Amino acid sequence: MQGIDRRQFLKVAGLGGLVFASGLARGAETYASGADEFFFVQLSDTHWGFQGAPNPDAAGTLPKAIAAVNALDPQPDFIVFTGDLTHTTDDGAERRRRLTQFKELISGLRTKEIRLMPGEHDASLDNGEAYREFFGPTHYSFAHKGVHFIALDNVSDPAGRIGDEQLAWLAADLAKQPRDSRIVVLTHRPLFPLYPQWDWATRDGDKAIELLMPHRNATVFYGHIHQEHHFKTAHIEHHAAKSLIFPQPAPGSVPKRAPVAWDPAQPYRGLGFRQIEAERGEYKLTEFPVVRV
Numbered sequence: 001m002q003g004i005d006r007r008q009f010l011k012v013a014g015l016g017g018l019v020f021a022s023g024l025a026r027g028a029e030t031y032a033s034g035a036d037e038f039f040f041v042q043l044s045d046t047h048w049g050f051q052g053a054p055n056p057d058a059a060g061t062l063p064k065a066i067a068a069v070n071a072l073d074p075q076p077d078f079i080v081f082t083g084d085l086t087h088t089t090d091d092g093a094e095r096r097r098r099l100t101q102f103k104e105l106i107s108g109l110r111t112k113e114i115r116l117m118p119g120e121h122d123a124s125l126d127n128g129e130a131y132r133e134f135f136g137p138t139h140y141s142f143a144h145k146g147v148h149f150i151a152l153d154n155v156s157d158p159a160g161r162i163g164d165e166q167l168a169w170l171a172a173d174l175a176k177q178p179r180d181s182r183i184v185v186l187t188h189r190p191l192f193p194l195y196p197q198w199d200w201a202t203r204d205g206d207k208a209i210e211l212l213m214p215h216r217n218a219t220v221f222y223g224h225i226h227q228e229h230h231f232k233t234a235h236i237e238h239h240a241a242k243s244l245i246f247p248q249p250a251p252g253s254v255p256k257r258a259p260v261a262w263d264p265a266q267p268y269r270g271l272g273f274r275q276i277e278a279e280r281g282e283y284k285l286t287e288f289p290v291v292r293v
Helices: 006-012 025-032 058-070 092-106 129-135 164-175 205-212
Strands: 018-021 038-043 078-082 114-117 140-144 147-151 182-186 217-222 229-233 236-240 272-279 282-289
Touching: 038 058, 058 092, 058 272, 078 217, 092 129, 114 147, 147 164, 164 205, 182 205
Parallel strands: 038 078, 078 114, 147 182, 182 217, 217 236
Antiparallel strands: 018 282, 038 272, 140 147, 229 236, 272 282
């Protein structure tokens, strides 16, 4: 697949359905003034170290996804992993072994600008200590071609909170941005209460949303729920990414949350990653399967 144009790849992979997010609609003037278009790739919930029936190819799915991303031509400007890089373990040494293996695997990505953040599987049992040893801060911000990106940590606190200290940091970071700036928030859990009964919420996420509300061009990309999902709080759009290990059922669709069973007739169904393209003042989301079956 080396050298396949990404639009051509969509065709040969049999992909359909583009989602257009309006979060950057007011950014059209910025593009007209000469800001660069770009795209990045979001992968989420790799759960390296998981073993079990929901994915009999648990050790092969991440390498396959890396190969698929490496086949994109041109390559993305950067790649972001929105948490749960590894699968949870009570053994601190095993946690570090899995983080080591994950780090080695992603070193094979052709795109070398990689942005990471933890999920609760990586960080909640030790408040992010091991994660920080390997990858540095659990929350940060950066700018890319006219867009201000903010990575929020809503997992290191085992209670599922962002916390007052980080919220104060977020407020100070946003205060530096004009109200019409294009802002992208990257996080693991949803900031809104999607389905708190399944831990699909952030306990103080409403405070983060309140801080974002004055900014007209804010969009959130997250993981955690192992499925594509789209939601809107006022003008702020929230987009969940698929997992690379196993899909989860739709919120509240079954009495008890459990991974969707592996289907040998449709292996890798529900697994994938996405390309996010900033173009003509809007985001265009394109979903990719892990492998073409």
